[in-house]
Every structure is written in C-alpha cells, then in structure tokens.
Amino acid sequence: MTQSQSQRPGTASQDAPLAIELRGISKAFGTVQANKDISIKVRRGTIHGIIGENGAGKSTLMSILYGFYKADAGEVYIGGKKTEIPDSQAAIDAGIGMVFQHFKLVETFTVLENVILGAEDGRLLKPSLAKARKLLTDLAREYELEVDPDAVVEDLNVGLQQRVEILKALYREADILILDEPTGVLTPAEADHLFRILKGLRDQGKTIILITHKLREIMEITDTVSVMRRGEMTATVKTADTSPEQLAELMVGRKVLLRVDKTPARPGKTVLEVRGLRVVADQGVERLRGIDLDIRAGEVLGIAGVSGNGQSELLEVLGGYRAATGTIRMNGQELDLTGSASAARSRRDQGIGHVPEDRQREGLIMQFRAWENVGFGYHHEPRFGSGMFMDNAALRKDCEGKMARFDVRPPDPNLTAKSFSGGNQQKIVLAREIERDPDLLLIGQPTRGVDIGAIEFIHKQVVALRDKGKAILLVSVELDEIMALSDRIAVMFDGRIMGERLPAETDANELGLMMAGMTGKVA
Amino acid sequence: MDYAGLIQILDSALRLSTPLLFACLAGLFSERAGVFDIGLEGKILASAFLSAAMAAYTGNVWLGMFAGILAALMLAAVHGVASITFRGNQLISGVAINFLASGLTVVIGEAWFGLGGRTPQLEGPARFGELTLPFANAIRDVPVIGPIYADLLSGHSILVYVALACVPLTWWILSRTRFGLRLRAVGENPAAVDTAGVSVVGLRYAAVMICGLLTGLAGAYLATALSAGFVKEMSAGRGFIALAALIFAKWRPWHALGATFLFGLLEALGNRFQSVELLGVTVPTQFMQALPYILTVVILAGFVGRAIPPRAGGEPYVKER
Ligand SMILES: Nc1ncnc2c1ncn2[C@@H]1O[C@H](COP(=O)(O)OP(=O)(O)O)[C@@H](O)[C@H]1O
Ligand SMILES: [Mg+2]
Numbered sequence: 001m002t003q004s005q006s007q008r009p010g011t012a013s014q015d016a017p018l019a020i021e022l023r024g025i026s027k028a029f030g031t032v033q034a035n036k037d038i039s040i041k042v043r044r045g046t047i048h049g050i051i052g053e054n055g056a057g058k059s060t061l062m063s064i065l066y067g068f069y070k071a072d073a074g075e076v077y078i079g080g081k082k083t084e085i086p087d088s089q090a091a092i093d094a095g096i097g098m099v100f101q102h103f104k105l106v107e108t109f110t111v112l113e114n115v116i117l118g119a120e121d122g123r124l125l126k127p128s129l130a131k132a133r134k135l136l137t138d139l140a141r142e143y144e145l146e147v148d149p150d151a152v153v154e155d156l157n158v159g160l161q162q163r164v165e166i167l168k169a170l171y172r173e174a175d176i177l178i179l180d181e182p183t184g185v186l187t188p189a190e191a192d193h194l195f196r197i198l199k200g201l202r203d204q205g206k207t208i209i210l211i212t213h214k215l216r217e218i219m220e221i222t223d224t225v226s227v228m229r230r231g232e233m234t235a236t237v238k239t240a241d242t243s244p245e246q247l248a249e250l251m252v253g254r255k256v257l258l259r260v261d262k263t264p265a266r267p268g269k270t271v272l273e274v275r276g277l278r279v280v281a282d283q284g285v286e287r288l289r290g291i292d293l294d295i296r297a298g299e300v301l302g303i304a305g306v307s308g309n310g311q312s313e314l315l316e317v318l319g320g321y322r323a324a325t326g327t328i329r330m331n332g333q334e335l336d337l338t339g340s341a342s343a344a345r346s347r348r349d350q351g352i353g354h355v356p357e358d359r360q361r362e363g364l365i366m367q368f369r370a371w372e373n374v375g376f377g378y379h380h381e382p383r384f385g386s387g388m389f390m391d392n393a394a395l396r397k398d399c400e401g402k403m404a405r406f407d408v409r410p411p412d413p414n415l416t417a418k419s420f421s422g423g424n425q426q427k428i429v430l431a432r433e434i435e436r437d438p439d440l441l442l443i444g445q446p447t448r449g450v451d452i453g454a455i456e457f458i459h460k461q462v463v464a465l466r467d468k469g470k471a472i473l474l475v476s477v478e479l480d481e482i483m484a485l486s487d488r489i490a491v492m493f494d495g496r497i498m499g500e501r502l503p504a505e506t507d508a509n510e511l512g513l514m515m516a517g518m519t520g521k522v523a
Numbered sequence: 524m525d526y527a528g529l530i531q532i533l534d535s536a537l538r539l540s541t542p543l544l545f546a547c548l549a550g551l552f553s554e555r556a557g558v559f560d561i562g563l564e565g566k567i568l569a570s571a572f573l574s575a576a577m578a579a580y581t582g583n584v585w586l587g588m589f590a591g592i593l594a595a596l597m598l599a600a601v602h603g604v605a606s607i608t609f610r611g612n613q614l615i616s617g618v619a620i621n622f623l624a625s626g627l628t629v630v631i632g633e634a635w636f637g638l639g640g641r642t643p644q645l646e647g648p649a650r651f652g653e654l655t656l657p658f659a660n661a662i663r664d665v666p667v668i669g670p671i672y673a674d675l676l677s678g679h680s681i682l683v684y685v686a687l688a689c690v691p692l693t694w695w696i697l698s699r700t701r702f703g704l705r706l707r708a709v710g711e712n713p714a715a716v717d718t719a720g721v722s723v724v725g726l727r728y729a730a731v732m733i734c735g736l737l738t739g740l741a742g743a744y745l746a747t748a749l750s751a752g753f754v755k756e757m758s759a760g761r762g763f764i765a766l767a768a769l770i771f772a773k774w775r776p777w778h779a780l781g782a783t784f785l786f787g788l789l790e791a792l793g794n795r796f797q798s799v800e801l802l803g804v805t806v807p808t809q810f811m812q813a814l815p816y817i818l819t820v821v822i823l824a825g826f827v828g829r830a831i832p833p834r835a836g837g838e839p840y841v842k843e844r
C-alpha cells in the first residue's frame with residue numbers, strides 16, 4: 001500500500017502559500033513554561049500534525065492561536081499578514097476554527113443553539129435559527145456530518161458531539177481547522193470516518209491542524225508533522241520522509257521501544273470467576289447486563305471498548321465499591337457485592353489490587369503528600385503503625401523505596417500528589433498496588449495522560465507482574481495498548497461482553513466492529 | 524370564608540408577592556448567568572432605605588425610586604467587581620453586601636433623620652398611589668369576574684403591574700433573544716461562550732446589573748408603595764425567600780410567578796388569620812406568620828423535587844490556574 005500519498009493532491013501543497021506562521025511564541029502558566037519561543041509554518045491545503053507527549057504544550061500553542069490564551073511573547077501571521085488575536089472572536093474573524101480536546105458545548109442546549117451561539121444574525125433568535133437550520137443541513141450533507149439539529153447535546157454520544165464542534169467551525173466559515181486530540185474519544189470506525197472528512201476538507205483547500213499523541217494517526221493522515229517536547233518545537237518534517245520510530249525519538253528525546261516485549265503467557269489455575277454480573281445505575285439504567293469472565297493466574301485479560309460501555313462499572317464492582325448482583329469468586333471464595341466500605345477493604349485482604357481509571361479522583365488524594373498516598377488503603381496494617389497511631393516515619397521510608405524502584409521523578413516523598421506529572425502519579429499508584437503483591441491486579445486506563453517514556457515503563461511492570469504468575473485485568477480504551485499487552489481480549493459493548501479473541505487471531509478492524517456492537521464476523 | 528373574603532386575601536397576596544417577584548426575577552437573571560447572589564436581601568434593603576429617604580426629602584416618589592435603584596445598582600456593581608473581575612467567592616461577597624446594607628441603612632438613617640433608623644412617614648406624591656384600571660367601577664357588580672377585575676386586579680400601585688409585566692418580558696428575553704441565549708449559555712458553560720467569541724465578563728456584568736435594577740424596584744416598592752417609609756430591617760428576609768422561590772421555580776420566569784405568589788399567599792394568610800382553629804386545636808399566631816419561612820426551609824432542604832441549577836453557577840470563570 002502506498003499509504004495516503006496517493007490521495008494527496010499532488011506535491012503542489014508542499015509549496016503552497018502559508019496559511020499560518022507563528023514566530024517566537026512563548027507562554028508561561030505560573031512557573032510552568034508551557035511554550036518556549038515556538039515558531040512554526042503551516043501551508044495552505046495541508047493536514048499538519050502536531051505531536052508530542054502529554055504536557056508538551058500542544059494544546060497551549062493552539063489555544064493561543066485561537067485566542068483562548070494570550071501569549072507572553074511572539075507574533076501570529078495568517079495568510080502572510082501579521083494578525084493580533086486578543087480573543088477568540090479575532091481568531092474566528094481570521095478564519096480559524098478549533099475543536100478543543102474537552103468540547104466547548106452548552107450541554108443543555110440543542111445542536112442548533114450551540115451552532116449559532118456567538119454567530120447569531122441580529123438580536124432575535126428566530127431568523128438566526130431558521131437560517132442556521134438550512135445551512136446546517138447543507139453542511140451536514142456535504143461533509144457527511146449528519147446530526148439532528150434539534151437534539152439536546154447532552155443526549156448525544158461523544159462522536160456526535162464532536163460533529164457539532166466541527167459544524168460550529170464550518171458554520172463560521174473557518175478556513176483553518178484545528179482539532180485537539182480528536183480521536184481519543186472515538187471508536188476506530190468513527191476515527192476512520194473523521195479522517196475521511198478531514199481529507200475531504202483538505203482537498204477543498206482548507207488547512208487542518210491535527211494534534212495527537214498517536215503516531216499511527218500522524219503517519220496515516222498528515223502531510224507534514226511538527227514535534228513538540230517540553231514546551232519546545234523540536235522538528236518539523238514531511239510525513240513521507242519520517243518513520244514512527246524517528247518521531248517517537250523526537251518526542252521523548254531518546255530511543256523508545258514501541259513494541260511491548262513479552263513471551264507467551266503460561267496461564268495457571270483460575271483466579272477470578274465472574275458469573276451473571278449485573279449493575280443497575282441510579283436512573284434504573286442497566287450498566288452491566290450479565291457479565292461472565294474468567295481470569296487465570298499468569299495472564300493478562302484485556303477489556304477493550306469505547307468508554308462508557310460498562311468498563312468503569314465492572315472495575316468498581318470488582319474493586320468493591322459498587323453494588324451488583326450475580327457472583328464473583330476469587331480463589332474460590334465468594335466476594336461481597338454490597339459495595340459497602342467493608343467490601344472495598346476486604347478486597348485487598350483477598351488479594352485484589354486496584355489501579356483505578358481516574359487516578360486523580362480515585363487513586364490519589366491530590367492535596368496529600370506522596371508518602372501519605374502510598375499508605376492509603378494499607379495504613380491500618382501493622383507495618384505502618386499500631387492501634388490508632390500511624391508510623392509516619394515508616395510510611396515515608398516505604399515511600400522512598402517505592403519511588404526508587406518505580407523510578408518516580410522527582411523522588412521526594414514530601415511533594416503533594418498534584419505536583420507530579422501524570423506519568424509519575426500513575427507510577428505512585430502502581431507502586432502502592434503492585435508491591436502489595438496482589439493475586440489479581442485490576443488496572444484501568446494505565447497510560448491515560450501518561451507520556452511515552454512512562455508508558456514503556458508501566459507496560460514493563462505489568463508484564464513483569466504477569467510473569468510472576470499473577471492475574472491481570474486490564475481495561476483500556478487504547479486499542480493499541482490492549483493488543484500489545486493482552487493474552488486474551490474481551491470486547492465490551494453496552495454492558496455486555498461481545499466476545500473474546502486471541503490477539504494473534506484478530507485485528508483492529510474486527511475489534512473495532514465488536515466495539516461498535518457488531519458481532520465481529522468480517523465478511 | 525365568602526367570595527369577597529377570598530378576593531381580599533388574594534389581593535393582599537398579590538401586593539405581598541410583588542417584592543418577592545422582583546427579587547426572584549433579579550436572582551434569576553444573575554444565577555442563569557452563573558453568578559450566585561445571596562446579596563439580594565442587602566440590595567433590597569439599601570434600595571428601600573434610599574428610595575424612602577429620597578422620597579421624603581424631595582416629596583417625589585419617582586425620584587425616590589430612581590435613588591433606590593441607584594443604591595441597588597451600586598451594590599450590584601460591588602458584587603460584580605468582587606465575583607467577576609476579581610473572581611472572588613460569590614457567597615462571601617453576597618454576605619458582605621448584606622451586612623453592609625443592614626448596618627449602613629440604620630447608621631445613615633439615624634444621622635439624616637434622627638428617628639432611630641426610620642425615615643419620616645411618606646404621604647401624597649411621596650408614595651406610590653393606587654391605580655384604578657379602566658372600567659373597574661363599571662364592572663364591579665358583574666358577578667364573579669367583577670370583583671376579580673375591580674378588587675383583585677385593579678387598585679394596585681404601578682409597580683405591581685410592572686412586576687407582573689416583567690414575567691413575560693423575562694421569559695421573552697431569555698428564550699427569544701440573542702442576549703438571552705448567550706446569558707443562559709454563560710451560566711451553563713462559560714468556556715463555550717468564550718470560545719464562541721463572546722465576552723464572558725461582559726455578559727455576566729450585564730446580568731448582575733439587571734439583577735441590581737430589579738432588586739432596586741423591589742426595595743422601592745417595599746418602602747414607598749407597600750409601606751409608607753423605611754423601618755430598619757424592613758426587607759425581613761425577603762431576599763432569601765426570593766432565592767428559595769427561585770429554586771422552587773427551577774430558575775424559570777413563569778414558575779417564579781407561581782412560586783412567589785405562593786409565598787405572598789402564605790404571608791397574606793398569616794396576616795389575615797391571627798389564630799386558626801384546626802381540628803379543635805388552636806394554631807398560634809406565630810406559627811401562621813412563620814409560614815413563608817417554614818416553606819423556605821422546606822424548599823431549601825430539597826423536599827420539593829430535584830432542581831438543577833445552572834451548571835457553572837457559583838464558579839468564577841478562570842482559564843489559567
Ligand atoms: N490553564 C492552565 N493553567 C495552568 N497550567 C496549564 C494550563 N494549561 C496547561 N498548563 C500546563 O502547561 C503545560 C502544557 O500543557 P498542554 O498545552 O495542555 O500540553 P499538551 O496539550 O501537549 O498535553 C503542562 O505542564 C500543563 O500542566
Ligand atoms: Mg492537550
């Protein structure tokens with residue numbers, strides 16, 4: 001396959017006039033220098049990728065271009081003309097549209113209201129709404145962006161909400177469209193659809209800036225790619241002239257292993273047995289509709305799925321803090337499914353460790369120090385004190401050891417959890433749970449918001465734990481991660497397991513279909 | 524109770540609910556834009572005082588009303604600067620405004636008039652008179668609707684009608700105009716408004732000032748229409764009752780009319796029936812007069828269904844940590 005070169009409108013785009021030029025952009029948030037003297041040129045009619053680890057400053061740079069933040073220094077040229085962008089209105093006037101990573105939609109409004117907000121014609125809504133409805137239908141048809149104009153945004157799934165954001169930009173006649181990590185919330189099929197739309201827009205002469213941290217997407221769709229690291233722009237290269245390995249190295253600043261090295265699993269006896277698990281949420285909605293699972297010692301069971309299909313509930317039930325019906329046996333012993341505090345605590349005694357999906361809310365107390373966080377859930381154990389007293393010195397010492405073994409940077413137990421980067425926060429949680437030597441480790445979104453360097457480390461830890469003969473339940477929305485780590489893959493959709501596959505016998509296509517609720521049999 | 528008695532109670536309920544209605548709509552504008560305001564009470568009080576003082580001084584109730592509005596606008600501006608420009612805590616700013624108004628009105632009142640915090644009794648053109656609607660006298664004798672028109676609807680001060688007119692007006696502004704759309708949006712998700720190229724700060728100031736205007740009218744009505752002068756602490760918790768009514772009304776204008784009328788009715792009942800025999804037990808006066816406050820507590824405790832406030836309510840819009 002000749003990749004996407006064949007679809008590009010010739011090489012002319014490579015010397016097309018500049019759509020955007022940024023010169024010497026700098027921006028600090030407090031003491032954090034998010035952007036350092038950044039310059040970049042984006043040619044008209046191209047898809048320009050911006051790649052970099054979490055916290056590299058990609059979102060900040062684009063938010064400056066869109067007038068959301070004000071740069072401390074630097075100049076913006078649009079279409080060759082120096083342009084001041086004090087606020088988003090100025091950016092919109094200059095033909096820029098942006099789809100933020102966290103959508104900027106009014107959830108209680110309809111699609112139509114969201115689209116016209118700020119771009120109304122006149123003081124009364126009625127004529128604006130009528131005009132927008134017409135235009136929206138045309139745009140939707142032209143770009144395959146169908147969405148019900150009268151639907152309330154909070155009732156739409158994230159894929160459709162993203163369409164609304166794109167429509168908002170097109171409605172404002174944007175020539176330059178910025179998308180910040182657009183595929184993070186999409187199924188593979190939805191992502192393909194989005195890419196088709198983006199290519200269509202480019203072929204009409206629009207300029208697209210695509211932020212992502214996924215190398216595969218960069219290789220698949222961009223014409224040019226710029227790499228950011230720690231607030232600086234390290235390189236801009238033509239996509240055709242580079243490779244994922246080179247980009248990864250540019251991002252991290254050293255060679256990284258993109259594949260996970262592991263030997264075939266040698267599964268032992270069954271550790272966890274889940275039968276007919278059901279969860280009914282607050283509004284009577286069934287979140288889990290009868291889950292059956294087995295996990296054996298020495299294997300990683302990966303749960304794939306688009307977020308919101310019951311994975312979180314499954315982890316919460318297994319972690320003991322959500323009530324459910326059905327049965328779960330751990331090493332043959334039945335577990336308490338009442339979701340009470342004692343249930344959560346007894347899980348640890350039964351050998352279940354948990355690295356929750358949302359480490360900032362469930363895994364750590366952000367205002368507490370690292371050594372305090374490392375003790376959580378285990379603070380009542382004799383090694384950390386006696387009776388009602390805690391042995392702080394022992395906790396600190398324990399934390400120091402864990403920080404060294406898990407390469408937490410900076411290795412200072414007295415720092416609060418929130419002052420660590422996402423990757424290092426995750427290492428603190430991992431250290432706490434893994435070093436307790438659980439028989440079963442539940443691990444949710446282990447590398448969400450974690451930089452590539454740390455991803456490599458975390459993946460190695462997971463494989464090492466497996467090789468020690470432990471059972472691992474991995475939940476991730478990153479299909480690549482599931483494929484790389486799992487020995488078996490179960491796909492969840494709408495509270496059910498759609499099926500199980502062996503990584504060697506399936507591919508992203510089949511899994512993607514299953515994640516969208518289809519049986520996965522590809523014709 | 525006979526029909527005439529019923530009409531009388533409803534009539535009194537309408538009068539008593541008017542300041543609540545102004546205040547409730549005031550809170551509605553502010554809170555729908557995402558700025559919580561427990562300083563309604565203080566603004567009503569300040570306006571009541573200054574409108575009565577000005578009316579007493581000039582003998583002109585209209586000048587009094589404008590002075591009252593001005594006082595409320597000034598306090599609203601203080602709340603705006605504290606909570607929008609300086610992104611302070613909206614509750615603290617509101618509490619401060621209440622204390623400020625409660626103290627200043629008495630101190631200044633004593634200094635100006637030496638009547639122990641009161642203003643002189645207002646008479647004639649220094650007070651809002653009663654308006655007789657057209658044909659009121661001619662229709663009075665028509666059965667059923669006659670009294671409703673002539674005794675219940677007719678014969679109030681002009682501010683009662685202004686308050687009633689504010690209900691559809693508010694509804695229209697919120698649901699039918701560009702300003703209303705943006706105002707609702709900024710209370711739900713200010714970042715959406717900001718990235719759509721509209722000033723969050725501008726919208727929120729506009730909302731807070733409208734709130735000032737309406738609380739100003741509430742205060743002026745209280746001192747120069749419902750009563751004939753200012754007495755200390757005359758707002759008597761109406762700002763808080765209006766907030767309870769706002770929650771009860773789920774932040775919607777027509778519901779606000781219903782909610783504030785209910786409170787007005789309870790107050791009217793408390794005034795009318797000093798003590799009531801119920802199933803052989805005598806309900807004490809104090810209980811009857813506490814009815815509106817009891818309902819307030821019940822509503823705030825969340826017994827009346829779940830009310831979802833504007834999502835960005837109470838939170839200053841901060842982009843950079
Ligand atoms: N609004 C903000 N306030 C303070 N710090 C911020 C803000 N936004 C981003 N940062 C910091 O700036 C740095 C760059 O962040 P960001 O631009 O979001 O990176 P990226 O999009 O590449 O992941 C990070 O260290 C982040 O913590
Ligand atoms: Mg980002």
